[in-house]
Amino acid sequence: MNHKFLQIHPDDNVLVALTDLEAGNIVNFKGNDILLKNQITAKHKFAISPIAQGNYVYMYGSIVGKAVSDIDAGEVLTTTNVHHEANSFSEKTETTGWISPDISRFANRTFNGFHRKDGQVGTANYWIVIPLVFCENRNVEVIKDAFVEELGFSKPNPFKSLVQQMASLYKSGNKAAISSLQVEEVLAENEQRIFKNIDGIKFLTHQGGCGGIRQDSDTLCALLAGYINNPNVAGATVLSLGCQNAQPAILQEKINQINPHLEKPVILLEQQKEGTEQHLLSQAIKQTFLAMAEVDQEERKPAPLSKLTIGLECGGSDGFSGISANPAVGHVSDLLVALGGKTILSEFPELCGVEQELINRCVNHDIAKRFSKLMVAYAASAEAVGSGFDMNPSPGNIKDGLITDAMKSSGAAKKGGNSPVVDVLDYGEYVTKPGLNLLCTPGNDVESTTAMAGSGANIILFTTGLGTPTGNPVTPVIKVSSNTKLAERMPDIIDVDTGGIISGEKTIPEMGEEMLEFIIQVASGKVKTKAQKLGQDDFIPWKRGVSL
Incomplete structure (x- = not known):
C-alpha cells in the first residue's frame, strides 16, 4: 500500500488520501504525475483524471456519486462538486462464488459461555x-x-466526588481552586x-x-x-x-x-x-x-465458536472506515461463518448502491427477492416523508470524507465480508441460520444495535472513525477504531485499533484474526469491553409508524 494515497479498486477514478497532502504537490500514480489542485486532508478523495460534469465517480468499483461540475485531475471531491448517485439493482443475476478463509488457527477453539436449554450459548x-x-x-x-x-x-462515579469537592470549595469561598480539580478515572468493577x-x-x-x-x-x-x-x-x-x-x-x-x-x-x-x-x-x-x-x-462452560452470533455495526464513520476497520470486521465475519457461526449485517440505508452485489450473494432467489423488497419499501417510506437514503451521511461523516451515501455504503458493506447471504430478516425477526444474515434496521447506531441484540447477537463489533460512545444492555459491544489517532485520543471507548492497516503495519486478515482472539476473551468473560466498563446501556426501539 502507498502510504500517501490509495486506489481501493482498479476501476476507481479517485484516490483516497492516507495523509494530509499539500496543494501544489505532485503525486505519481501508475507512472502519471497528478498536480494537486487543493489541500487534500487525510481521508478525503481526489480525482485521478478529469471527471466531466454528469459523469460518475467510482469507488470500490461501484458508482458512489455524480459530478455536478467539471472536476480536474488532482481536485478534491466535495459536496459542491459531487452529489449522491448509486448503482441500480434488479433480480439475482448470478451466484457469487466464495473462497472461505483459512480457519485452522481457530478450528478447535472454544469460549466459556452460559449454555441455555435451547442450545444457545x-x-x-x-x-x-x-x-x-x-x-x-x-x-x-x-x-x-x-x-x-x-x-x-x-459502578463507582468519580463525578460525585468532583461535585462534593466543588461544593466544599464554593462554601469556603475558594472558587478559584475549582478549575484545577482533577477527576480520577474509575472503571473498576x-x-x-x-x-x-x-x-x-x-x-x-x-x-x-x-x-x-x-x-x-x-x-x-x-x-x-x-x-x-x-x-x-x-x-x-x-x-x-x-x-x-x-x-x-x-x-x-x-x-x-x-x-x-x-x-x-x-x-x-x-x-x-x-x-x-x-x-x-x-x-x-x-x-x-x-x-x-x-x-x-x-456457570460458564466451554462452547465451540459456532455458538457465537456477532452483530456487525458502524457508527461515526470516517473516510478510513471502509478500508481498515470495516474490512477487518468483514474478515472476522468470514472466519466465523466458516466456523459455523452466525453474523448479522444491518443498517439498510447504508447498503445503498451495493444491493446488486448482496443480491447475487444470496443463496437463492427467494432470499434475494426479500432483500430487494425490503430495500425498496424502506427507500419509499423515507421518500414519502420528504427524505431519502441520500440524506444519510451525517455532518461528521461528510467532514471526514464520506460525502455521499453510496460512498459511505460501499465502505459500510465491507463489514459483511464475502460469504454468501443465507437469510434476510425484517426488524424484530430472530436469527436462526448459520452464516451471514441481513437484518432490516435504520442506520441510526443505537436503533441498529438494539435490533441486533433483539435478533440474537451475543457479541457486537462496532467500528468507528470519529468515536461513538455506544453500548447495549445485554450484548457486549466491542468498539473498533479505523485510525490510530482516534484510539489514542479516546482510549476510554476504543477496544481494538485497526489503524495499523492504514500505516501498512498489518494486513486485513492479520487484524481480523487478532480481533477474533479478542472476541474469544470477551465472550469468555475474561475481558470487559470499554462500553461495559462505562455502563453504556443504550436501548432505542425503532418506531416505524406514525403516531395516532
Missing part, C-alpha cells in the same frame, strides 16, 4: 427488567434504584456482588407500548421477545400497566414464534391487577430476587 448472564409500556418506566426506575447498589452491580455468576440486572425503559399504531406495539413486543430469548439473558421481569396496546398476550405470542419451548424464568406483573404501586413493586422485587438466586447457579 450466552457470552454474558444478565437479568432484564422490561416495561411493556412507557407508563411503567417510573416503576422500573424504582426497582433499579432498589437493586443495583444493594446487589453490588453499581464492584467486587461485592451478591450473585457471582450474574453479570448484572439491566433495565430496558423506552417510550413505546401505547399510542401510535398497532404495528408499533407488535414490533415492540417482537423486539422485547428477542431480548428475553437472547442467550445472554438468564431471565426477565416484565411490568404491564394493563390497558396499553402492547398486551402481555402479544409478547407471549412473539416469544412463541421465536422459541415455543422457552425454559427461562419470566415474571409478568400487571399494575391494574396488583393494585397499589407498593404491592406491585414489592412483588416484583421479591420474585425477581428469588429468580436471580436460582439462575446464579449457572
Whole structure:
C-alpha cells in the first residue's frame, strides 16, 4: 500500500488520501504525475483524471456519486462538486462464488459461555427488567434504584466526588481552586456482588407500548421477545400497566414464534391487577430476587465458536472506515461463518448502491427477492416523508470524507465480508441460520444495535472513525477504531485499533484474526469491553409508524 494515497479498486477514478497532502504537490500514480489542485486532508478523495460534469465517480468499483461540475485531475471531491448517485439493482443475476478463509488457527477453539436449554450459548448472564409500556418506566426506575447498589452491580462515579469537592470549595469561598480539580478515572468493577455468576440486572425503559399504531406495539413486543430469548439473558421481569396496546398476550405470542419451548424464568406483573404501586413493586422485587438466586447457579462452560452470533455495526464513520476497520470486521465475519457461526449485517440505508452485489450473494432467489423488497419499501417510506437514503451521511461523516451515501455504503458493506447471504430478516425477526444474515434496521447506531441484540447477537463489533460512545444492555459491544489517532485520543471507548492497516503495519486478515482472539476473551468473560466498563446501556426501539 502507498502510504500517501490509495486506489481501493482498479476501476476507481479517485484516490483516497492516507495523509494530509499539500496543494501544489505532485503525486505519481501508475507512472502519471497528478498536480494537486487543493489541500487534500487525510481521508478525503481526489480525482485521478478529469471527471466531466454528469459523469460518475467510482469507488470500490461501484458508482458512489455524480459530478455536478467539471472536476480536474488532482481536485478534491466535495459536496459542491459531487452529489449522491448509486448503482441500480434488479433480480439475482448470478451466484457469487466464495473462497472461505483459512480457519485452522481457530478450528478447535472454544469460549466459556452460559449454555441455555435451547442450545444457545450466552457470552454474558444478565437479568432484564422490561416495561411493556412507557407508563411503567417510573416503576422500573424504582426497582433499579432498589437493586443495583444493594446487589453490588453499581459502578463507582468519580463525578460525585468532583461535585462534593466543588461544593466544599464554593462554601469556603475558594472558587478559584475549582478549575484545577482533577477527576480520577474509575472503571473498576464492584467486587461485592451478591450473585457471582450474574453479570448484572439491566433495565430496558423506552417510550413505546401505547399510542401510535398497532404495528408499533407488535414490533415492540417482537423486539422485547428477542431480548428475553437472547442467550445472554438468564431471565426477565416484565411490568404491564394493563390497558396499553402492547398486551402481555402479544409478547407471549412473539416469544412463541421465536422459541415455543422457552425454559427461562419470566415474571409478568400487571399494575391494574396488583393494585397499589407498593404491592406491585414489592412483588416484583421479591420474585425477581428469588429468580436471580436460582439462575446464579449457572456457570460458564466451554462452547465451540459456532455458538457465537456477532452483530456487525458502524457508527461515526470516517473516510478510513471502509478500508481498515470495516474490512477487518468483514474478515472476522468470514472466519466465523466458516466456523459455523452466525453474523448479522444491518443498517439498510447504508447498503445503498451495493444491493446488486448482496443480491447475487444470496443463496437463492427467494432470499434475494426479500432483500430487494425490503430495500425498496424502506427507500419509499423515507421518500414519502420528504427524505431519502441520500440524506444519510451525517455532518461528521461528510467532514471526514464520506460525502455521499453510496460512498459511505460501499465502505459500510465491507463489514459483511464475502460469504454468501443465507437469510434476510425484517426488524424484530430472530436469527436462526448459520452464516451471514441481513437484518432490516435504520442506520441510526443505537436503533441498529438494539435490533441486533433483539435478533440474537451475543457479541457486537462496532467500528468507528470519529468515536461513538455506544453500548447495549445485554450484548457486549466491542468498539473498533479505523485510525490510530482516534484510539489514542479516546482510549476510554476504543477496544481494538485497526489503524495499523492504514500505516501498512498489518494486513486485513492479520487484524481480523487478532480481533477474533479478542472476541474469544470477551465472550469468555475474561475481558470487559470499554462500553461495559462505562455502563453504556443504550436501548432505542425503532418506531416505524406514525403516531395516532
